Every structure is written in C-alpha cells, then in structure tokens.
Amino acid sequence: MKNHCLYWFEIEDKEKRDTLIELLNNYRENKNNEGYRNVPAKALKAYEGSQSNVIYVGIRTGKGEKTKQKHSNIAGRINQHLGYYGTDATQGLQLSSYASGLDINLTLKVFEFSNLRDDYLKLLEKAVARHFKPHCGRH
Structure with a gap:
C-alpha cells in the first residue's frame, strides 16, 4: 500500500x-x-470499562513520491503488533510475547486512503478511536 492507512484489531x-x-x-x-517488548499504553481514562471489541486503533503514514520508500509498510507495522519485529523497543501490541498460548481470533481491518492530506490522518485516527474506545493506546 502506498498511501496513508488506518487500521484496527478487533x-x-x-x-x-x-x-x-x-x-x-x-x-x-x-x-x-x-x-520485554514495548506495548501500547493503557487506554484513556474515558475508555476504561469499555465494552468495545476493538483492541487497538493505529495509523501508518504513506511515504509518497518524495521519498525512496514509496509505500506505507503497513505489513511491517502489523508484524510489530504480532510481536515478530526484530527490535524490542518498537512499540506495538507484541501479541506473541504474552498471548501466544491463547486461542483467539483477531480481525485486522485496514483502510488505505488516497489523496488524504497528512494533517488529516491523526484527526481521523482520533475520531475512529473516540468512536470505538479501544482497550489500549493513547488517542
């Protein structure tokens, strides 16, 4: 994917x-x-006790024409959330570190946006997080 992406795990x-x-x-x-691998912060106080099925909401910035890397590397970001990224310090869900024995089915939803201005991406993430009230991450 070349463009900005918004994603969530539910x-x-x-x-x-x-x-x-x-x-x-x-x-x-x-x-x-x-x-130990870095994981997302606890959810905002406003979301405590949320009954939402959404675990985490995130964004990945598209790189566009001006850089050598012309994709958003969403696959790499998801790899971090799964816990298979080579660096412990990169923040993500790190599911393999604490949930590898848990029999769960997670759904990953990814939306790619073409022609979305950079300054709207974080606003979109905050609006979606406010709607879903995820269980972790600072939004």
Missing part, C-alpha cells in the same frame, strides 16, 4: 477479549523482565 469473543487485555496489562506491569 476480537469478537468478549471473554477472550477480557483475557487478552488482562494478559496485556500484566505484561505491561513487568517491564523489567528480560526480553
């Missing part, structure tokens, strides 16, 4: 959602463990 099963969020929160609290 889970249908509410019990598994709660288990996943609990695992994420427990993982976040153990930052001093060897091999």
Whole structure:
C-alpha cells in the first residue's frame, strides 16, 4: 500500500477479549523482565470499562513520491503488533510475547486512503478511536 492507512484489531469473543487485555496489562506491569517488548499504553481514562471489541486503533503514514520508500509498510507495522519485529523497543501490541498460548481470533481491518492530506490522518485516527474506545493506546 502506498498511501496513508488506518487500521484496527478487533476480537469478537468478549471473554477472550477480557483475557487478552488482562494478559496485556500484566505484561505491561513487568517491564523489567528480560526480553520485554514495548506495548501500547493503557487506554484513556474515558475508555476504561469499555465494552468495545476493538483492541487497538493505529495509523501508518504513506511515504509518497518524495521519498525512496514509496509505500506505507503497513505489513511491517502489523508484524510489530504480532510481536515478530526484530527490535524490542518498537512499540506495538507484541501479541506473541504474552498471548501466544491463547486461542483467539483477531480481525485486522485496514483502510488505505488516497489523496488524504497528512494533517488529516491523526484527526481521523482520533475520531475512529473516540468512536470505538479501544482497550489500549493513547488517542
């Protein structure tokens, strides 16, 4: 994908959602463990107790014509969320670090926008996050 992307992860099963969020929160609290990978911040106070099935909302900036890399590298970003990126310090859901034994089905939704100005991308992310009230990430 060449252009700006907006994406989110959602889970249908509410019990598994709660288990996943609990695992994420427990993982976040153990930052001093060897091999710790950076994960998204807890959700905003306004979203606490959300019954949303959306776990995380994110964006990936498109690179456009002016750079050597002419794509948004959305696949690389998703790789970070899955937890298979080579650098521990890159923030993402890091699912393989704390949820690898959990039998869950996550749905990833990605929307690519052509001709969307850069300054609108973050506004769009905030509006979508406000609508979905994700369980992690600062929006």
